[in-house]
Amino acid sequence: MDKQFLDTNEAARYLGLQRTTLEAWRCRGxxxxxxxxxxxxxxxxxxxxxxxxxxxxxxxxxxEAA
Structure with missing residues (x-):
């Protein structure tokens, strides 16, 4: 994927998550x-x-992160 902007479905697929997970996280910040x-x-x-x-x-x- 070398598009500059991904929609929620594409971003969820890229991260291996459900769309609803990204939506919930977005609402919670x-x-x-x-x-x-x-x-x-x-x-x-x-x-x-x-x-x-x-x-x-x-x-x-x-x-801490690695």
Whole structure:
């Protein structure tokens, strides 16, 4: 995927998540950054990749990224 902006379905597929998971996180202010273009929600692939990197952990009890 080398599109600059991904819609919610594409972003969910890219992350291996359900669309509803991304929607719920967005409502709570969790998850990756997104862009509002009018009524449309879009995700930049670079933001998805950065969010993935921020989630890297050494163990399951929290702590700092690897």
């Amino acid at each position: 969790d998850g990756p950054q997104f862009v509002k273009l009018g009524r449309a929600v879009r995700y930049r692939q670079a933001d998805l990749d950065a969010w993935i990197e921020s989630r890297v952990r050494q163990n399951t009890i929290g702590g």
